[in-house]
Amino acid sequence: MEIIFICILVFCIVSLYSVLHAPAERWLMRRHYKSFIKVEAYYRNIICQHLAYFHRLNKEEQHRMLFRTFLIHRGKKFHYVGVEKKDEMPVLISAVAAQLTLGLESFSLDYFRDIYVLKHDYHYGYYSLPFMGHVDSTGIYLSWDNFLQGIHRAADNSNVGLHEMAHALAYVNFITKTEQDKHFSAEFRNFSEVARPVFMEMQKGRKTLLGDYAATNYHEFWAVSVEMFFENPFRFKYELPELYAAMVNLLRQDPYELIVNRKAAAVA
Numbered sequence: 001m002e003i004i005f006i007c008i009l010v011f012c013i014v015s016l017y018s019v020l021h022a023p024a025e026r027w028l029m030r031r032h033y034k035s036f037i038k039v040e041a042y043y044r045n046i047i048c049q050h051l052a053y054f055h056r057l058n059k060e061e062q063h064r065m066l067f068r069t070f071l072i073h074r075g076k077k078f079h080y081v082g083v084e085k086k087d088e089m090p091v092l093i094s095a096v097a098a099q100l101t102l103g104l105e106s107f108s109l110d111y112f113r114d115i116y117v118l119k120h121d122y123h124y125g126y127y128s129l130p131f132m133g134h135v136d137s138t139g140i141y142l143s144w145d146n147f148l149q150g151i152h153r154a155a156d157n158s159n160v161g162l163h164e165m166a167h168a169l170a171y172v173n174f175i176t177k178t179e180q181d182k183h184f185s186a187e188f189r190n191f192s193e194v195a196r197p198v199f200m201e202m203q204k205g206r207k208t209l210l211g212d213y214a215a216t217n218y219h220e221f222w223a224v225s226v227e228m229f230f231e232n233p234f235r236f237k238y239e240l241p242e243l244y245a246a247m248v249n250l251l252r253q254d255p256y257e258l259i260v261n262r263k264a265a266a267v268a
């Protein structure tokens, strides 16, 4: 008798959860949105000053990116290691994550609660070369001076923020599987049909605009492709058109078109 009662109770709890979960999520999101509206100008002001990509978006896309930046920011714990905390740090780091995932439904990189900000290159594990950033099970690590160089386009086609967020996106979709974006995880197979052969050829010595580091392993190939996709879409589309098209389909964004459209709008 007791077992039947427990079974009925569990069934009721599960049913109640499934019925109330979606409305509760929507209610929570509306509350977050109300909070966001009050600080939207603050986020816009910081992001406008630093991210060229943001200026290429239309108003609706900008609004979505700002809201997502706000949500990512409030969902993470930022740690500052040997670097003085500045207000723009968590905003810009969150904005770069929002940039990468703007075309996807899932964007919070939920597995990663902690983001560590360091000042310069640093040593990690037994590797002899210094790191600009990395991702592991304990969090996302970024060196602030390299991060700034990347978003200010001071480093040629290199953007460590996008690079590490690309690793984090793959991590939550394929390793922890804690936040699988339906489109991204399904489309990645199609991306790999194009990308794997390029990667294999690079491992055999083929030179491409992605550079030798992309041939290290497939994880790095993916992260470097993301950097090049956003930082140099013209050259990427021209030299590796099939891979570029696969990236557009995968991320549901087209940085080349954004620049071309903006130029066309400026002329009109």
Ligand SMILES: [Zn+2]
Binding pocket: 163, 167, 219, 220, 223
């Ligand atoms: Zn990497």
